[in-house]
Amino acid sequence: MSLLISRRSLIVGAPALLAGCDQVARNSAARAILFKGEDMHRGIQRALMDRDALAREFRPDQRSPIFRSNGTRDPGTPEYETLAAGKFADWRLNVGGLVARPLALALTDLAHLPNRAQITRHDCVEGWSAIAKWQGPTLGSVLKAAGLRDAARYIVFTCADLYGGRPYYESIDLIDAFHPQTILAWALNDRMLPIANGAPCRLRVERQLGYKHAKYLMRVDAVASLAGIGKGHGGYWEDNVDYDWYAGI
Numbered sequence: 001m002s003l004l005i006s007r008r009s010l011i012v013g014a015p016a017l018l019a020g021c022d023q024v025a026r027n028s029a030a031r032a033i034l035f036k037g038e039d040m041h042r043g044i045q046r047a048l049m050d051r052d053a054l055a056r057e058f059r060p061d062q063r064s065p066i067f068r069s070n071g072t073r074d075p076g077t078p079e080y081e082t083l084a085a086g087k088f089a090d091w092r093l094n095v096g097g098l099v100a101r102p103l104a105l106a107l108t109d110l111a112h113l114p115n116r117a118q119i120t121r122h123d124c125v126e127g128w129s130a131i132a133k134w135q136g137p138t139l140g141s142v143l144k145a146a147g148l149r150d151a152a153r154y155i156v157f158t159c160a161d162l163y164g165g166r167p168y169y170e171s172i173d174l175i176d177a178f179h180p181q182t183i184l185a186w187a188l189n190d191r192m193l194p195i196a197n198g199a200p201c202r203l204r205v206e207r208q209l210g211y212k213h214a215k216y217l218m219r220v221d222a223v224a225s226l227a228g229i230g231k232g233h234g235g236y237w238e239d240n241v242d243y244d245w246y247a248g249i
């Protein structure tokens with residue numbers, strides 16, 4: 001394992017390629033820690049992929065005429081209805097868990113953090129794709145503001161909706177959390193995120209399949225382990241069906 005990881009770092013870890021990336025997950029020592037405790041299969045799969053590579057970005061004219069919705073199209077709970085009726089002015093994204101400074105961020109706070117806009121292709125496991133422009137603060141900038149504690153290994157996203165009666169949640173590791181294209185999107189194609197697509201804020205984690213892109217975000221928590229969350233497999237589909245936790249594309 002460690003041999004694979006350090007060889008991979010030698011091949012792709014050229015400093016020029018990594019300029020501007022966060023250091024936390026960008027060296028072999030950090031990777032060795034991140035992979036510790038994971039099963040061999042998962043660790044090797046991830047070690048062999050170029051986790052730092054950027055997802056392809058497209059031109060504005062390549063965008064899909066419509067960006068469809070999938071899964072929950074409206075959480076419809078009384079709490080969510082109240083937030084939506086107030087145009088999400090009272091919504092707060094709570095950032096907590098293994099952080100030094102828990103945060104409660106309003107939409108205006110998200111807009112004032114370092115934002116990134118990107119035109120990317122969304123790939124759903126069910127076999128459809130669509131290209132759209134997304135904008136929001138990088139998750140990395142939010143986590144830096146909160147100050148990750150050393151024990152943090154995963155970021156867990158808690159959503160406002162139940163899908164099929166069960167809470168939707170997702171999780172990613174720190175490599176994806178600090179990937180420069182991983183953003184908390186509040187805008188889709190230059191407009192506020194529609195309810196069907198996860199208003200007021202959803203995750204974009206561009207190197208993974210659609211089900212990882214949690215919509216209707218309410219909480220972002222740093223954790224040391226996924227064991228105590230849901231049924232312990234790290235996400236709605238991972239727990240309730242048998243989808244892979246790491247859905248790399």
Ligand SMILES: Nc1nc2c(c(=O)[nH]1)N[C@H]1C(S)=C(S)[C@@H](COP(=O)(O)O)O[C@H]1N2
Pocket residue numbers: 067068069070071072123124125159160161163168169196197198210211212213214215216
């Ligand atoms: N909270 C929540 N997030 C979710 C889902 C959901 O049902 N609830 N569906 C997932 C799936 S399977 C896909 S393909 C995308 C769809 O995003 P869209 O509705 O903007 O097309 O959201 C993902 N995130």
Ligand SMILES: [Mo]
Pocket residue numbers: 070123124125126210211
């Ligand atoms: Mo999906």
